[in-house]
Amino acid sequence: MAAISGVGLSWRSKVSERPSTKKKPSRSSSTTIRLCVSSPRIKMTVSVEKKQFSIQKSEEIFNAAKELMPGGVNSPVRAFKSVGGQPIVIDSVKGSHMWDVDGNEYIDYVGSWGPAIIGHADDKVLAALAETMKKGTSFGAPCALENDLAEMVISAVPSIEMVRFVNSGTEACMGVLRLARAFTSRAKIIKFEGCYHGHADPFLVKAGSGVATLGLPDSPGVPRAATIDTLTSPYNDISTVENLFNTHKGEIAAVILEAVVGNSGFITPKPDFLNALRRITKENGALLIFDEVMTGFRLAYGGAQEYFGVTPDLTTLGKIIGGGLPVGAYGGRREIMEMVAPAGPMYQAGTLSGNPLAMTAGIHTLRRLKEPGSYEHLDKITGELIRGILDAGKNAGHEISGGYISGMFGFFFTEGPVYSFDDAKKSDTAKFAKFYRGMLEEGVYFAPSQFEAGFTSLAHTSEDIQRTIAAAEKVFRNI
Numbered sequence: 001m002a003a004i005s006g007v008g009l010s011w012r013s014k015v016s017e018r019p020s021t022k023k024k025p026s027r028s029s030s031t032t033i034r035l036c037v038s039s040p041r042i043k044m045t046v047s048v049e050k051k052q053f054s055i056q057k058s059e060e061i062f063n064a065a066k067e068l069m070p071g072g073v074n075s076p077v078r079a080f081k082s083v084g085g086q087p088i089v090i091d092s093v094k095g096s097h098m099w100d101v102d103g104n105e106y107i108d109y110v111g112s113w114g115p116a117i118i119g120h121a122d123d124k125v126l127a128a129l130a131e132t133m134k135k136g137t138s139f140g141a142p143c144a145l146e147n148d149l150a151e152m153v154i155s156a157v158p159s160i161e162m163v164r165f166v167n168s169g170t171e172a173c174m175g176v177l178r179l180a181r182a183f184t185s186r187a188k189i190i191k192f193e194g195c196y197h198g199h200a201d202p203f204l205v206k207a208g209s210g211v212a213t214l215g216l217p218d219s220p221g222v223p224r225a226a227t228i229d230t231l232t233s234p235y236n237d238i239s240t241v242e243n244l245f246n247t248h249k250g251e252i253a254a255v256i257l258e259a260v261v262g263n264s265g266f267i268t269p270k271p272d273f274l275n276a277l278r279r280i281t282k283e284n285g286a287l288l289i290f291d292e293v294m295t296g297f298r299l300a301y302g303g304a305q306e307y308f309g310v311t312p313d314l315t316t317l318g319k320i321i322g323g324g325l326p327v328g329a330y331g332g333r334r335e336i337m338e339m340v341a342p343a344g345p346m347y348q349a350g351t352l353s354g355n356p357l358a359m360t361a362g363i364h365t366l367r368r369l370k371e372p373g374s375y376e377h378l379d380k381i382t383g384e385l386i387r388g389i390l391d392a393g394k395n396a397g398h399e400i401s402g403g404y405i406s407g408m409f410g411f412f413f414t415e416g417p418v419y420s421f422d423d424a425k426k427s428d429t430a431k432f433a434k435f436y437r438g439m440l441e442e443g444v445y446f447a448p449s450q451f452e453a454g455f456t457s458l459a460h461t462s463e464d465i466q467r468t469i470a471a472a473e474k475v476f477r478n479i
Contacts, residue, residue, distance in 0.1 A: 009420055016301060057101040058089040083433040083448045089137050089439070091153045092374055093120035097460035098445060103137045107464045108447035109385075111455040113447075114262075114294050114319040117378075117407060118368045119459025125323055125364045132360040140351060145359035152366050153321060155330065156302050157452025158311045159290070163331035165354045169293035169318035170198025172328035175340075176314050177202060177256070180287045182346040183336050186253035190244055192235040193256055194264030194421025194451075197291050197316075201226035221258035235261060236269060236419045247358040254314075256289040259304035262453035263294075264421045266403060266410020281313075287336070293318035293328070294453065298378075299406045307405065320369075321447045328351075367402045374458060381465055382456045384410065386471035396476035398431070424451060432478060440477035444468050 007415070051278055066072035073079045073087070080087040088100040095192045096119055109115065118125070126206045132145075150163050166172050177200070181187060189202070199204040205227050231248065233240040235257070245252060255277055261267035281288040288313040295304040297320040305311055314332035321327055325459040331337060341347045382404045391402035401416030402409065412418050413435070432450040439446060444467075446454055 001284065003369065009293075011051035019188055032263050033468075039478055053104060053443075055086050055088055055100065055104070056066055059086050061089045061101060062087055077447070077449050077452065080448050082221050082429065082450065083436040085440075085449075086439050086447075095119040095121075095459065096464050104443065106440070106443050107460075107468055108445045109454040109456065109468075110445060110447050111321050111457055112319075112324055113452075114298065114455050115365075116459075117298060117320050117455070117457050118323075118365055119457045120324070121460075122323075122364075122368070124368070125361050128360050128364045128382050129357055132356050135356070136167045138352060139358055140354055143356050143359070145356050145363065149321065149359045149362050151318065151362065153331065156306075156366070157292075157296070157315055157317070157331070158302055158305050159313065159315045159333070160331035161334040164266045164327050164335035164337070164348070165359075166328040166330070166348075166350050167326050167352050168198070168328045169291075170200055170328070170329045171350065172293065172316040172318055173197040173203060173256070173291060174200045176289055176316050176330040176332075177254070177345055178316060178348065179330070179332075179336065179339055180254035180256075180289060182339050182344075184253040184285070184287060186251055186286070187246055188229045188231055188252045190231045190233060190241060190252060190255045192257050192261075192421075193232055194235060195261055195265070195291070196263035196423065197256060197258075204229050205230045234422065235264075235267060237278075238273065241277065241280060245280060245286075250285075252284065252286045254287040254289050256291060258294065259292065259308065259310075260295050260299065260311060260405060260408065261421075262408065262410075263451065265412055265418065265451050266408060266453040267418055267420070267424065268403060268405065269308070270419060278312070282327040287313040289314045289316070291316045295408065296320060297366065297369060298408055298455070300375060302413050302469075320365060321362045322358045323363075325355070325358040325361045327355075327358040327362060358388045358438045366460070375406055378456055379461065381460050382407055382409050384462070384465045385456065385468060386411065388465065389472050392469060392476050393472040396473070398476060398479075399428070408453055409456070412450065434479040435472075435475055438478060439471055442471035444471050469477060 020122045050246070062072050071079045075291060078087060090098055091101045093108065096108060098106050100118065131368045136264055146165065153163050156158050164175065166175060177189065180189070188353050191197065191203065191205065201222045204222050215235060231244050233244060241255065259274060278288055290305055292315050296317040297303060300307040314330060314336060316328070318328040321329060338344050339346045386402050386404045386409045390400055390402055398413065399415040400413055402411030410422060413431045414426045418424050427450050429450050436446060436448060
């Protein structure tokens with residue numbers, strides 16, 4: 001059972017969480033809402049002895065990095081701008097834990113921003129990669145591994161009949177946008193405030209995530225011409241979407257969204273929101289695109305579209321399907337995908353697309369997820385985690401709300417409910433920063449931003465969860 005953000009209600013999908021053969025969910029298989037009743041938590045005796053927290057080596061490395069790379073990082077949120085203090089520099093990871101260069105150990109709820117759903121450095125994945133590397137690391141030509149992973153993706157994700165592999169979520173979203181415009185011969189798209197679809201120019205409009213964390217405008221360097229056809233609506237606001245379609249009749253190519261928002265924190269759709277989008281797009285000859293870079297193979301084996309029983313026209317994937325190596329993909333109905341070169345006229349290419357190492361890691365990650373009990377485990381431990389954090393915060397007198405679905409969760413320092421980016425922005429980000437730094441010193445690593453979702457893995461244990469809750473209780477009392 002997965003609690004909706006901030007409202008004490010829960011989604012329960014009627015679609016089985018166990019992986020199944022390809023099956024299109026019907027409209028009648030949409031989720032229902034149930035009251036979430038927290039069961040009493042069983043306290044475990046957990047040793048909390050640990051070495052003195054110090055990040056001297058991290059500080060030295062980061063200071064050197066600032067002379068070499070913009071802000072000292074290769075992706076903005078890593079710089080800890082919104083939480084303050086010194087970023088930690090990671091040395092190694094295994095299972096649900098990570099170690100920094102100073103030797104501090106952390107329970108990790110970032111999971112490389114989502115890919116590590118079976119745990120970091122899984123032994124079977126590493127062994128398969130070692131065998132694949134003996135044959136080479138890049139071919140720039142077709143390989144059989146591409147077929148294997150493509151078949152797995154197509155059989156799992158309801159909307160996908162053909163797939164194109166790329167190298168990142170950003171690249172997947174760039175490709176799917178061009179495809180939607182090519183297929184419909186229309187230019188305009190609708191995206192939602194706080195949904196992040198990578199850093200391509202057309203998407204950097206009210207994009208949330210790192211942009212919001214850093215307090216930047218959508219981005220200098222993005223010309224007006226690149227975003228003039230990007231229309232925006234608040235998330236969970238159907239009336240605005242309907243008004244946009246009425247105002248721009250026959251001009252809108254697609255609606256793209258994160259079915260569960262992970263880049264404004266964790267925000268779930270209201271009960272009929274996704275079904276309404278499916279109806280409106282069909283009525284107007286537009287395509288519905290689910291960006292499942294985060295939610296794909298995480299909410300269920302078939303992603304958010306399996307979980308909620310709503311099938312889009314096109315889907316983007318990333319993260320999990322590469323098992324921790326750089327990967328992305330977009331796919332959908334065959335008639336749409338056959339527009340892509342060389343089958344059709346819409347051009348998109350990539351030197352490292354279908355890289356054998358990424359394909360291998362993805363194949364073995366998905367095989368592990370297909371094992372019975374995988375999603376039940378994710379649901380159980382994530383539920384224990386979020387209920388424990390919310391209880392600890394409220395018992396200490398803090399305004400806090402949050403929720404989870406399967407292996408994805410989030411919490412906000414606001415009373416809630418949180419149904420949109422505007423709601424999320426009511427959070428006390430200064431308090432989150434204090435909480436974040438306190439948890440870091442207690443050996444717990446969350447995403448360094450109030451506006452990012454968290455992730456659990458099959459490697460997380462009940463002991464990990466109880467240690468985290470105990471740390472949260474301590475930190476909440478001190479902030």
